[in-house]
Amino acid sequence: MGVNIMNWIGLPALLLLLFNTGTSQSIIKTLPGYSGTLPFKLETGYIGVGENDEVQLFYYFVESENNPKTDPLLFWISGGPGCSGLSTLVYETGPFYYDVADFDGSLPSILPNPYSWTKVASIIFVDSPVGTGFSYANTSKGYSSSDKKSAKDNYTFLRKWLLNHPMLSKNRLYVAGESYGGKLVPMVAMEILLGNEAGLQPRMYLQGYIIGNGLTDPNIDYNERIPTAHRLALISDEYFELAKVSCGGKYDNPDPNNVQCLLALQPIKECVNQINEGHILEPKCKHIPKTDNFGWDLTFSEDDSVDHLVLQVSKQDRQWCRSQNYESCYVWANDLTVQEALRIRKGTIGEWTRCNRSISYEVNQKSVLHFHEIFSNKGYNVLIYNGDHDLMIPYMGPLKWIRNLNMTIDDDWRPWHVNGQVAGYTMKHKKNEFNLTFVTVKGAGHTPPEYKPKECLAMIHRWLSTRLL
Numbered sequence: 001m002g003v004n005i006m007n008w009i010g011l012p013a014l015l016l017l018l019f020n021t022g023t024s025q026s027i028i029k030t031l032p033g034y035s036g037t038l039p040f041k042l043e044t045g046y047i048g049v050g051e052n053d054e055v056q057l058f059y060y061f062v063e064s065e066n067n068p069k070t071d072p073l074l075f076w077i078s079g080g081p082g083c084s085g086l087s088t089l090v091y092e093t094g095p096f097y098y099d100v101a102d103f104d105g106s107l108p109s110i111l112p113n114p115y116s117w118t119k120v121a122s123i124i125f126v127d128s129p130v131g132t133g134f135s136y137a138n139t140s141k142g143y144s145s146s147d148k149k150s151a152k153d154n155y156t157f158l159r160k161w162l163l164n165h166p167m168l169s170k171n172r173l174y175v176a177g178e179s180y181g182g183k184l185v186p187m188v189a190m191e192i193l194l195g196n197e198a199g200l201q202p203r204m205y206l207q208g209y210i211i212g213n214g215l216t217d218p219n220i221d222y223n224e225r226i227p228t229a230h231r232l233a234l235i236s237d238e239y240f241e242l243a244k245v246s247c248g249g250k251y252d253n254p255d256p257n258n259v260q261c262l263l264a265l266q267p268i269k270e271c272v273n274q275i276n277e278g279h280i281l282e283p284k285c286k287h288i289p290k291t292d293n294f295g296w297d298l299t300f301s302e303d304d305s306v307d308h309l310v311l312q313v314s315k316q317d318r319q320w321c322r323s324q325n326y327e328s329c330y331v332w333a334n335d336l337t338v339q340e341a342l343r344i345r346k347g348t349i350g351e352w353t354r355c356n357r358s359i360s361y362e363v364n365q366k367s368v369l370h371f372h373e374i375f376s377n378k379g380y381n382v383l384i385y386n387g388d389h390d391l392m393i394p395y396m397g398p399l400k401w402i403r404n405l406n407m408t409i410d411d412d413w414r415p416w417h418v419n420g421q422v423a424g425y426t427m428k429h430k431k432n433e434f435n436l437t438f439v440t441v442k443g444a445g446h447t448p449p450e451y452k453p454k455e456c457l458a459m460i461h462r463w464l465s466t467r468l469l
């Protein structure tokens with residue numbers, strides 16, 4: 001008599017057998033730079049995606065330090081594209097950070113982060129797309145990627161990961177990300193939605209998504225840079241009004257035949273080009289390559305381009321800039337003992353970089369607003385947060401595109417507080433069972449948890465718990 005293999009081992013186990021090619025996972029109990037056993041559960045590993053699992057995506061998983069059985073699971077997509085999940089982990093929302101104050105160029109010490117988002121959630125930090133961080137491909141063809149391919153690869157990754165972690169398959173799931181990740185977050189969420197509707201296993205308990213200073217619609221987000229600069233007193237009323245009239249509100253990639261507009265933009269360019277676009281109050285580093293009409297890089301923050309330049313200049317010969325903090329991750333992640341501790345496969349990458357500018361990626365400047373429109377007609381919960389001192393993807397962008405979703409204001413613009421102080425401003429929108437909360441983080445730049453960790457932990461904790469700040 002024949003044996004039905006599905007009855008014998010069960011569907012989840014069968015799926016795991018079919019999907020586990022190229023998959024590995026390890027519990028990391030100690031790390032170079034930290035004395036003793038890590039006070040949190042860290043897992044690292046690879047999951048194969050794409051044709052014949054030719055792409056191997058590396059990840060860091062940190063289990064919630066509160067109640068991992070019931071706390072939500074965040075699937076985190078970093079920006080760039082090409083910025084490592086390690087950058088988000090150690091500089092923003094993860095359970096440890098480097099002792100940058102005492103960093104002397106040798107292996108940095110690791111300190112616990114009291115404001116880690118793992119206090120309230122489990123988080124998967126993935127090195128995506130391929131070529132990012134420790135992720136790699138087995139073929140040269142495998143290194144080519146795009147928004148669409150990356151979204152599908154991330155969905156496949158998450159399916160396989162949950163099959164390997166059945167204890168978390170029933171947890172509330174949120175797709176989260178920042179900067180360029182703002183484009184991929186709703187795309188990955190849509191892949192999950194379509195997979196669930198098609199009955200693919202495991203069924204994911206998607207609750208919504210979270211986006212910080214994210215790119216959504218370049219025509220909106222980039223064109224709001226100049227109005228934001230005006231609000232932040234970086235350009236005069238006269239300069240702004242002249243540009244507004246001459247350019248008709250289109251400041252990004254203006255019509256080259258519109259001479260009046262080009263002339264109106266010139267003094268604005270001179271006013272803004274010496275400003276650190278990632279955080280207007282911080283020093284602007286030197287030797288920044290310019291990539292568009294205003295010196296603003298469309299995908300990377302300006303600090304990313306000077307990580308190694310900063311390393312070449314002695315501390316006494318330079319003014320502090322945020323890139324200086326990133327020196328420690330280059331030393332740590334490229335250390336062979338660290339790579340051995342993280343279970344990195346030998347010979348799979350060259351030098352580790354925080355944000356890889358040389359990945360083969362087709363950057364798409366199209367809007368992803370239609371994905372938000374689709375979700376706005378369904379019962380999900382969305383958090384959009386922005387540092388209000390970011391000029392790269394300013395807070396006025398989402399304020400504008402959110403209005404296009406034609407939702408009802410459920411809780412109007414008001415301050416929210418941490419320790420009795422205004423931490424920013426928030427408003428809540430609603431359409432049937434769909435809820436969208438918009439939040440500004442006062443004084444924060446392009447990556448808010450990096451600048452305001454206490455406030456951002458309070459923000460995510462309150463939102464996950466009650467949807468109110």
